[in-house]
Amino acid sequence: MASNPNLVAIICDEIKGGGPIPFARFMALALYHPEHGYYSSGKEKIGPGGDYYTSPTVHPIFAKLLARQLVQMAEVISTTHDEIVFIEFGAGSGLLAQGILRFVEEQHPILFHRLRYIIIEESPSFRARQRERLLPRYPCVCWENKMPDACVGVVFSNELLDAFPVHRLHIENGVVSEIYVDWEQDRFVERLLPASTALLDYVKRVGLLIDQQYDCEVNLQALDWMHEVGQALCQGFVLTIDYGYPAELLYHPTRKKGTFLCYHQHTVNENPYQHIGEQDMTSHVDFTALVEIGQRVGLAPLGFTDQTHFLMGLGIAEEMQGEADKMETSPEAKKHFLAMKRLMAPETMGKTFKVLIQGKGIPAEVALDGLTFRAFSKDSLIR
Numbered sequence: 140m141a142s143n144p145n146l147v148a149i150i151c152d153e154i155k156g157g158g159p160i161p162f163a164r165f166m167a168l169a170l171y172h173p174e175h176g177y178y179s180s181g182k183e184k185i186g187p188g189g190d191y192y193t194s195p196t197v198h199p200i201f202a203k204l205l206a207r208q209l210v211q212m213a214e215v216i217s218t219t220h221d222e223i224v225f226i227e228f229g230a231g232s233g234l235l236a237q238g239i240l241r242f243v244e245e246q247h248p249i250l251f252h253r254l255r256y257i258i259i260e261e262s263p264s265f266r267a268r269q270r271e272r273l274l275p276r277y278p279c280v281c282w283e284n285k286m287p288d289a290c291v292g293v294v295f296s297n298e299l300l301d302a303f304p305v306h307r308l309h310i311e312n313g314v315v316s317e318i319y320v321d322w323e324q325d326r327f328v329e330r331l332l333p334a335s336t337a338l339l340d341y342v343k344r345v346g347l348l349i350d351q352q353y354d355c356e357v358n359l360q361a362l363d364w365m366h367e368v369g370q371a372l373c374q375g376f377v378l379t380i381d382y383g384y385p386a387e388l389l390y391h392p393t394r395k396k397g398t399f400l401c402y403h404q405h406t407v408n409e410n411p412y413q414h415i416g417e418q419d420m421t422s423h424v425d426f427t428a429l430v431e432i433g434q435r436v437g438l439a440p441l442g443f444t445d446q447t448h449f450l451m452g453l454g455i456a457e458e459m460q461g462e463a464d465k466m467e468t469s470p471e472a473k474k475h476f477l478a479m480k481r482l483m484a485p486e487t488m489g490k491t492f493k494v495l496i497q498g499k500g501i502p503a504e505v506a507l508d509g510l511t512f513r514a515f516s517k518d519s520l521i522r
């Protein structure tokens with residue numbers, strides 16, 4: 140599919156007016172321009188008719204098991220507070236919220252009546268979809284533009300941070316440059332310009348081996364996000380599910396090309412200058428940096444694991460066994476079993492997706508079912 144010509148014209152005008160723009164600015168416009176960005180259009184994005192799948196669209200068990208974890212967290216907090224807030228960032232089609240609310244309503248009616256469910260969503264078209272899906276049945280849901288101050292509850296997201304615009308770096312002969320986007324002879328071209336101090340500081344903190352040729356991404360917006368969340372949260376948990384690694388693996392010397400990818404109609408490519416406004420762009424998350432920023436605003440790391448182990452701790456094996464028992468006679472049960480397996484098997488989504496849990500005002504020894512089995516040692520995120 141061709142690029143959106145209106146969006147290309149807008150980006151091009153910005154470059155003509157002020158010179159080359161950092162790649163992160165190009166990505167922000169391509170994904171989030173309020174009228175023409177990928178996430179602003181009404182186009183189907185997630186699921187079979189879209190560009191990619193996310194865990195909530197693979198099987199409803201994901202929402203149910205995550206809800207179990209959220210309820211357990213609410214129980215830890217609720218000894219001292221009457222109202223409990225769940226804040227979901229980047230709720231997409233609203234499927235995850237729907238599954239969570241259904242579970243809480245059916246299994247934990249007392250909590251349900253004390254619950255305020257806040258969605259913070261950048262995309263106007265997703266906001267409209269979420270309202271349509273959720274409001275008729277769940278009036279406790281409301282939409283905010285940013286984290287409310289001094290809130291007590293659980294902040295969570297699935298595949299939020301990988302969708303934030305990233306800065307792209309090129310390192311060669313010890314020199315760190317940032318990739319900028321320019322317009323030349325009717326097409327976008329990349330230029331290398333000196334990296335900003337914020338990016339140089341990041342490279343220094345990661346300890347990148349800068350004597351070799353190396354490309355990578357830096358997600359400064361994810362750090363700002365964690366800072367804002369940690370500052371606004373008075374007591375509670377932050378649960379972040381996304382693909383990524385601890386810094387030492389993400390920025391490993393052998394990963395010389397970074398992790399930036401584009402998704403279009405369930406195919407993957409590395410070219411952000413095609414299908415502009417029609418394809419998603421992502422990169423893997425640096426979980427070490429998230430932990431460090433979190434610690435500065437009072438968020439203690441409580442655990443880090445992968446989706447396989449997280450879902451196992453929350454009981455996916457029992458749910459799968461239930462379907463396996465019916466599989467011989469029921470093709471439906473086989474479909475459910477295979478979808479659950481896709482969520483948790485290490486070779487599909489289980490190992491790629493990681494789960495970071497941080498807490499503020501929470502005892503360090505708190506027992507959370509999702510952290511029963513840990514894929515990483517406690518210190519894997521400490522530099």
Ligand SMILES: C[S@@+](CC[C@H](N)C(=O)[O-])C[C@H]1O[C@@H](n2cnc3c(N)ncnc32)[C@H](O)[C@@H]1O
Nearest residue numbers: 178193229230231259260261262297298299302
């Ligand atoms: C890859 S989708 C994931 C959707 C959903 N969580 C799921 O798992 O299906 C990323 C979501 O994050 C939203 N998003 C991106 N940047 C955001 C921001 N700064 N604040 C809130 N939502 C944002 C997008 O609009 C979209 O809903």
